[in-house]
Amino acid sequence: MSSTKKNILIIGGTGAQGLPVIRGLLSPSPSTGSPSPYTVTVLTRDPTSRRAQSLLSAFPDSLTLLKGSFTSESDVRLALSGCWGAFVNIDGFATGEALEIFYTMRCYELALEAGTVRLYVHGNLDYGYKNSGWDPEMRCGHYDGKGRAGRWILDRNKELLSSPGGGTTMRAALFTTGPYIEMSIASSTPMTPRVELERDSSSGGGDPALTWYLPLGRDGAVPHVALDDCAHYVRWLFDNPDRADGMDLAVAIGHIRYDEMAEAFTKVTGKKARFVDVNLDTYFNGSPYWKAVGSRPCGYTAGSADPPPGFMTVRENFRGFWNLWRASGGNRGPVKRDYELLDEIHPARIRTAEEYFRREDEKARKDGRGSLWDAVVAAKPVLKIHEDKELRARADGKL
Known part of the structure; x- marks a missing residue:
């Protein structure tokens, strides 16, 4: 792959959301039609899987499949080596809430450790328990795990960037979705x-x-979120790292x-x-x-x-x-969304169930x-x- 392009690590690349995210990153610019400035490394447990191989067939010159797991620090270190960006969407249904929080925090810390990552995007969900004022009836573990860890990432990264000697220039953003x-x-x-x-x-x-x-x-x-729209939104985050810094980009078609x-x-x-x-x-x-x-x-x-x-x-x-x-x-x-912001970022987004x-x-x-x-x-x-x-x-x- 070309060394002049920015390499982005994807964790969760063969999931429902990961597939359009990768397509969005590696396709030509949606605004100018120019070739993508990115290459992608996908950390996957099974590079021979149907989904992994379909990605490789679609992008043979700009995508690398790396066998490994987010549960292995050595695998994540290797995958992050030399990467300019990272998109990390951990499978909470595999880990459960507690381990998802731990592995999310460690992936973020390992990105800091790598020293080359300039934008870290956390695949996020709404922290509904907090947003509801701690109503136990709103407690949903696979949402709260991501949302809790996402808030920690933004708060921690803001502290590091603003602190003298914080030791990082890495920016961080959340990409908050919902039921597809x-x-x-x-x-x-x-x-x-x-x-x-x-x-x-x-x-x-x-x-x-x-x-x-x-x-x-x-x-x-x-x-509801349209998976096809995820391609545009995540590409926008990596194309606009200054504006993405500290952002929680929460997306949806509509309520x-x-x-x-x-x-x-x-x-x-x-x-x-x-x-x-x-x-x-x-x-x-x-x-x-x-x-x-x-x-x-x-x-x-x-x-x-x-x-x-x-x-x-x-x-x-x-x-x-x-x-x-x-x-x-x-x-x-x-759970709320800023639809005016989404219209600005993605004017061609899907807006209704009928359109979908x-x-x-x-x-x-x-x-x-x-x-x-x-x-x-x-x-x-x-x-x-x-x-x-x-x-x-x-x-x-x-x-």
Whole structure:
């Protein structure tokens, strides 16, 4: 790879968010069309995986796959060597909340130690527990772990930069996302819909309808993020390190109610769609998946026999997850976004569920998957953890 370009380390590069982030960094400039000034090193446990190899095929001259893990300090040191930037998005569902905080802090400290990193971007989520005024009903471990560590990074970096002899010129920023809108039409997510017959009282039959059974309440809304937009936002941060310094760039399409989601889906596809509000108990008990995993640790490497600090079950974690969105409708409550800022940074961003669904319908037709409706009926995972499970099941002959 060219030594004249700035190398950026990506941790979490084969995840749902990492793929568009890398595409955004290595594609030509969105404003001028000039070649990217960056190269990328991806630290990955499995360089032979389908996602890793797809990245290498797309960017053979500007991307390096480095076998290793963020849990190994020697691996992270090697990966950071000579890097100009770093984008670190640790998988909290692998580690659990406590270990995610530890590894996030160590990755940041190792970037300081490397001495060459000029912009460090932490893949972040909203610190909903703090934002709610410490309401225990809003406690969501996989959000609070990232949010807590993110605040520490910004505070610590500001202190180091302003202190004489602080020993660093490294800037730091947060990239705060939320539930991907792709999760609303994918399999194995907290908001996966069902395709079911809508009852016709006269005939006993009915037309198929896409139905979301979610504990959102009448006014709750999800600040959904479009993965394609992540490519632009993260590229903007690295292209503008002076402005990015100290910034918490919190992004979303909008605070979307699920009655709006259903209306938009019907408008685009011509198929029936609906949102059914349910309480939390019905949500968790009405799904075989949630019933099966609800009592497991939220963090599949976190043991429950000797619970680590902050131990939460999957059900406890996602109870707080849904309570955050129930309380955040109308861009009020614990999770807010500055949409005027997002319009400035990304004028072409996706702004509505209808716009997103129209783009997905076009993609499905172009890719030979039929219409958006056909793609949703044959929904696939968007999150890497569930794609990996499906691939293992296929390899074992269980699918």
